[in-house]
Each structure stands twice: as C-alpha cells, then as structure tokens.
Amino acid sequence: MLSVTLRQLEYAVAVARNGGVTAAAQALNISQPALSVALSQLEAQLGKPLFLRRPRGPAVPTAFGRDFLEAAETQLASMARLMAGDAAPAAPVRLAVFEDLAPVILGPLLAALPADLPVTPGVLGFEAMTDGLGRGQIDLALTWDLGLPLSVTREEVARVKPHAVMGPRHRLALRAGVSLAELADVPLILADQGLSVGHMRALFARRGLAPRIAHRTATLELMRSFAANGLGVGLSYTAPVPGQSYDGAALVTRPVLDAGAGEPLVLAVARDNALSPAGERLARLIAARRGFLPKG
Amino acid sequence: MLSVTLRQLEYAVAVARNGGVTAAAQALNISQPALSVALSQLEAQLGKPLFLRRPRGPAVPTAFGRDFLEAAETQLASMARLMAGDAAPAAPVRLAVFEDLAPVILGPLLAALPADLPVTPGVLGFEAMTDGLGRGQIDLALTWDLGLPLSVTREEVARVKPHAVMGPRHRLALRAGVSLAELADVPLILADQGLSVGHMRALFARRGLAPRIAHRTATLELMRSFAANGLGVGLSYTAPVPGQSYDGAALVTRPVLDAGAGEPLVLAVARDNALSPAGERLARLIAARRGFLPKG
C-alpha cells in the first residue's frame, strides 16, 4: 500500500522547478505552509531530505533528491498520459464476426488492418455473440442486426443486398439484376445457414409475393451446388461472388434490385462497455469500410 | 494538475484482481461503499466506465478498462519502486577532489570505477570545495580534513604518512623510514603546494622539534628537483612514489615513521545532504579503498 500521493510528488517537483518552497507555493496557488508540510511528509516517508534548505539561495535538491525528482517527473508525466486516455499497453481488440459472415468478411478485414492494431478475431453464433457482448468477453461484433438486445448499440456499416445464385444459362442470368417478383416465379433454393428461411420469406411477403421454395439445403455450399445444377435459383446474402460450386459447375450471382431488400450489417458494442483507444480505432476503420466488406 | 489519486488506481486494480467491488473491499480492509465511491469518482474523471457491473458474475473490465488497468498496474509498480528508493535515472555523482590530491588519486580512482557508476569529477581548492558541499553543488569530497566546517560529515578513508624525499645517496636514504627527530637535523625543503608549511612546522613543534627549512618551493615538482640535487630533504604527503625528478635526477622516498604523523584523508558529505544510491555506492567503494589510494 503506497502512502505517497501524486500531489506530494507534484509539489516536490514544483519546489525544484521554482527554486524554493515559497515560490513554488505561489506558482501552485497554495499557501507556503501547505507546501512546506506536504514536502516534509514526503521527505519523512522517504527517510531522506529532498532539498537543502538554505536561507536566501534557491532550494537545491540533495543528491538523492536529484535522482528522485527526475524520476518523479517522469512518473507524473506518464500518469498524466494514463489519465488522458492513451495508455501504452494496447490489449488486442476482441472482435466477433457472425459465423455466416466470417468466411466472406474476416479474411479481407484482417488483411486490411494496420500492423499496430492488434485484433483477436472470433467467429461466433448469434447467441454466443450477444452473450459475449453482455459479459464483456467481446468488444465489437460484426453481424446482421437480427434481434440484438437493447443493451447493445449498433451502427450500420453496410447494407447488403440479397443475391440470386444460378447457372450461367438460366434465363435470369441474362439480366444485370433481378427483382423479387421475378424470383417469386422460379423455384427457389434456400439454405438453412445464414439469414433464416423465415427472413427470406418475409422479404417476399412484404411485397405480397409468395415464393416457391423448391429446396432447403443445410449449407450455403449445397445451395450453390443445387443452383449450379439447375435445380432452381439460390438466394443468399453472403457469397455474392460468382465462380463455381464445389462440384465444378459454373455459377453466376445477380443482385436483387428491389429497394428495401438490403439487410443492414451492423457493428455492435455493449451499451455499457467502453472501447479502448484501439477498439475505437478498429470501429472507425470498419465504419470507413476499407474494401473488406461486400459491396452493397 | 492531476486530479486522480494513487489510491483510486490501487482500488481499481484491486477490483480487477478480486473480480468485484465487495471482494476487493474485503481484500483492502475498507468498506464496500468506500470502494464503490472511489471507483465511481475515478470513472467519472476518465469519462468512461472501467468495469461492467453485472450482478453475480465477476466484475469484468470494459475494453477501455483492460488497457487502463494494465497501465495503472505498471504505474503503481514503478511508483512503488520510486518510493523504495531505487529511482532508475542515476544522475552522475559529483565528486570533488582536493586539488593537491587529485594528480595522485583521481586517475586511478576513475579508472577503477565500474562502468555503471557515473561520476562527474571536479578538482577544487579547499574553499571552493567546502562552499560547493554547502551549496549542494558537490555530493562527495575527497580531501584532507583541514578545517572542514561542522556542517559536513567526514569519514576517514586513509591515513597518509608524510614522506621524506631525497637523492639516493643521502644518508637517510639507507633507512627504510625516518623519524621527525632525524629530519629536524637536516635542511628541509617544503613546497607551498599541498599541506601548508605551517602544518609541517606544527608536526615538528608537537614533538618539541624545530625544523630547519632551507628552501620553500612554489611547487611539489620543484621541491623534488631540489631534493634530487642534494639541496636538502623534501617533505610531502603526496607523491610518495620514487623515481626521478623532472630534471632527470634519481629520487627516493622514505616514510616518516612517527606515530601520529599520518594525516587523515577523509570523504566529506554535507550533513544535511542525502546521497543518491549511486552516491552511496561510490562512497562505499572509496571507503573500501580499492587500490586507488596512496598506501598509508
């Protein structure tokens, strides 16, 4: 248990700086006795005098005092830095990414981070994510805004459109984009991964459309394989990049153009959590969307 | 002006360590409200919460809190070190050596110092030395104890015998040592450098002897030259090493054997000065007399 106070150190340094107790007291806007007593207490705790009190001349630090005062000044400076908020040791920011988004987002995101911004990424399910946010195990979460509790604040970082996935010879593949109305006319393939089937269905229902769900697949990759093989048109928020499915068949993706069909991608923070400087920096970087997020 | 207190930091660190306000209060032997209030004040000053207060579970630091607490702990540790007396920045020890002693002592002394003991040597006259000690401009002084004021403490480091200096064919040169009584019978050569002529005369007077001072020289080297050329026997505390004088004539030195003729060489410190750790170390080294002092 330390018995010294920062005030005592400040006073002692002021005495050295001002060359005397009286002058220092004036500079500090306190009375001379207050400073005299404080200095005496500090010296008593140290067991050695810090200054040679010589009438007339300036108060000269003792040999011990010179070392001590220099160190004290350094201490005070770093203490001031600490209180100013820029604590030197930057613990890694713990960033959670919703598991369905992670394969698309996390790689480019981590690759784009500056070297001096340590991040511990985690890929979590929705429940684990909200739980971790509440428990303070996660600093930032990047996810769809699906039923996040009120105790977390959200900032929309991007709005991601759903994409239709199909073989290159599908008739809708000729178009630059498709509409929900057009999709309602074709057999759809939905994956149980990612945003729920119910979510997709609601998208159509808001426009009075009734989609025909021909297949429900367990994984997104299976959905892409089905679509590539002409079993219907896949629908997905993630994986908008064309190419081919795992079985080698070619695939194209076409954005759904309907206004309001975009799903907001949010950066979530627990409301009563306070981000570290590094955390704030990461949040700003993500909000600035430096190319690692899927294009809306 | 810092408004944070070390106590607040200690409390905050304790909360983190003990996983909660109540547990930390017990560990610190203070009441829970006292700790709660102190923590709130600290958080108010920071403008951000340090902990997520979640009932039941352990108090988890916020992301900001993690960085802050780690830095605070580091700060507290170095503050404790500061108060323990081992301040890191070791200012050079300012060592003054009496000007007549310096040519004999200072070189070997500095050469024998360890590399991590910074010393700023100064060669001063007696008055400048006592003055500097009093003003705190000098930490340690190595000198004869000739009228040092009461305000300096002295520690005898060595007792240096006077030496007779003569040519190798002088009859006293046959002896291993000489006595003051013998010296009283031969023409003496005294230098105005070093201990005063009055001091030498007093040495004889205490034994009821009246020395015959044939020559007084301005410098020690001139005295050695006179002695080498047979003009008398030199008497000196310093330069006991034989060899030859500047003019090339051979010289021998013979110690004065009389008990009580030794002159104490003292290490002086201003009484109200406090040595730095480095200063203490230098003082111990000098007191241990590691070969850089003239043999008694």
Place this chain on the structure above:
DNA sequence: TGTTCGAGATAGATAAATGCTATCAGTTAC
C-alpha cells in the same frame, strides 16, 4: 556586532476528503 530581512517551519483553526454504518435497488438462483 547588532539589525534587518526573507525563507521556511510551526500552531491552531477550518475546510475538504475519505471512510463507515445503515439502507436501498437490481439480479440471479432456487
């Protein structure tokens, strides 16, 4: 050699802080 002057130390009073007891409020666990 006394006198004056100024810097720091001391004493007593007052204000501010720190801490304690008692109590309240909000959650979790049963």
Place this chain on the structure above:
DNA sequence: GTAACTGATAGCATTTATCTATCTCGAACA
C-alpha cells in the same frame, strides 16, 4: 416468488489538507 448477494446511495464521523498568523533561524548589511 422469494432468498441471497452485489453494488449504489445517504448521512454522519474521522482523518487529512489547507489556511492565517506567528515563530525561528541564517545571511546580508550597516
């Protein structure tokens, strides 16, 4: 729903810091 526990709040007591007034002690000056 209730018990149990954690942290927050309120009011009071104690300690600590600071103030004004005064004292002491050297040094500078005549």
